[in-house]
Amino acid sequence: MSSMVDVGIGAIKSYFFLANEAGGAENIGFTKKDAVNYLQRRKDEMMEARDAQSLLNHFKRKQGENPNFFYSIQVDQYNRMTNFFWRDSTSKLDYECFGDVVCFDTTFRTNKYNLICAPIVGVNHHWKNVLFGCAFLLDETTESFVWLFESFLESMGNKQPKTIFTDEDKAMENAIKIVLKETRHRLCTWHIAKNATQHLASLYGKSDFKKKFNKCFHGCENEKEFQDSWDDMIKQFNLQGHSWLQKLYSSREKWCSAFSLDTFSASIVSTQWSESTNNVFHQISTKTMDLIKFVHHYEKKTKEMRLAELEEDYRCKNGAPHIEVRSGILIHGAHVYTNKMFRFFQKELMGGIGVRMKEVFSDSELCIYEAVEEGRQRVYEVKFHSLTFDVSCSCKLFESMGMLCRHALKVFDLKNLTSIPEHYILKRWTKDAKKGIFMSCDKYAQSSENEKSLQSLRLSELMHEGSNVYNIASLSDHGTKIVKGKLAEALRLLEQDMETINLLEGLKTVNVQPVGDIFNTTPILNPPTAKTKGLTNTRLKSNLEKRKRKATKGMNV
Structure with missing residues (x-):
């Protein structure tokens, strides 16, 4: 088959020709998928080393710029x-x-x-x-x-x-x-x-x-x-x-x-x-x-x-979606959901107008309804717990999508609820979906013995928040000026923070550098020139001495 492909006969045609000659595909000892995979393996031998090495070098460079960049490469028995x-x-x-x-x-x-x-x-x-x-x-x-x-x-x-x-x-x-x-x-x-x-x-x-x-x-x-x-x-x-x-x-x-x-x-x-x-x-x-x-x-x-995502985030936080009816639960939905998901929520809520509810069971805690949409025969069962505001519907829209269905929202309307219960607001659909992703870094400290891993987690959080800010600020000169001013202010605060100073001194003592030099925005993994490095160390040493003198003076008082 390899020989046939080498002279220009297509792989599929070659396979069917061999199968026909052997009296059926079951007689040639391999499937069409096996043949395609084998021929693809042969093509790997033709991959230029220059291309693969360029890709590897690019991945290494990206990881040098950001230690949280990840790549993995598999090699065969010939390396x-x-x-x-x-x-x-x-x-x-x-x-x-x-x-x-x-x-x-x-x-x-x-x-x-x-x-x-x-x-x-x-x-x-x-x-x-x-x-x-x-x-x-x-x-x-x-x-x-x-x-x-x-x-x-x-x-x-x-x-x-x-x-x-x-x-x-x-x-x-x-x-x-x-x-x-x-x-x-x-x-x-x-x-x-x-x-x-x-x-x-x-x-x-x-x-x-x-x-x-x-x-x-x-x-x-x-x-x-x-x-x-x-x-x-x-x-x-x-x-x-x-x-x-x-x-x-x-x-x-x-x-x-x-x-x-x-x-x-x-x-x-x-x-x-x-x-x-x-x-x-x-x-x-x-x-x-x-x-x-x-x-x-x-x-x-x-x-x-x-x-494009950042632009959508900006529109969500700086413009209210159109609300068709003045309703407390709709206003709440407009406040928490992104514009796209609010439109879906509003469609479900308004669709409840055509839902007819029949109460089939009720006691002090539980109500069970049968819901039927006008023009349809399907009957949905909706259960509502008055003490916990828990609701479930046999259509299982919330389980599969994370948004309440029109049948459940109809029950909320009957019970005069004016807001969405907190446990039915799935964060992934909200304006704050990305807020506080790594705010729980402390929980890793108890299980992780690798401080460098914790530093990488904190760096990821800062880079994520910073990336959002930088992208928005770069849209205008004024926005860029605002962010640069705040970065300078943050740097001054870090230079006065004793915990940060002590940690840097400790790293310096054991000849270990942090992932990024906070007093010089150039990452350590992209080493600064000798001149820049000398100026950075002089400035850091001066600031350390000032902070220590101030701390000592405060203790004497």
């Missing part, structure tokens, strides 16, 4: 670099806030070595994509995916997502079972729908079939309803022996929403989140001649996405 993963410090902070749901797509490839480009994507508090990292993979084997998921978890403090969306791939499924044992695996319905157009070409264009097919995906609220709907579709269109549908049915727990309503998924039903990100990659791939150029474009687009 050749094969798989790459990286994420910057901001991606780690974003994962702390929005890492409950991850979309992972491997449908995009770079155009020089045909490496798989695998962005790892989430959704932020503005219902926009956020990048958690990216990988170059040589092949789609279980071993490669295991390595990637382990590297990803290591970079994120071993915090597993609640849900991961992927396309259908057996090797990927096996790797998720091995590494992401606490994560719910969901399949991308966009890819399934695309495959359906091929495997059910004669039926998929018919509206009556498509309606029943789509109901099996998104229109069922329990397993029994799904089973009845599926059986009805199979029987009506005589599909009992359809092999693709039988295979699809065997993985129903991964794509039918009825099986996962109790698991948070941010109501994402498809990896179209990463599909839209891949649109960005497709735009830059035509410019990409080598790996390092691709990474540079990735970083540029990431910066643009983060600036």
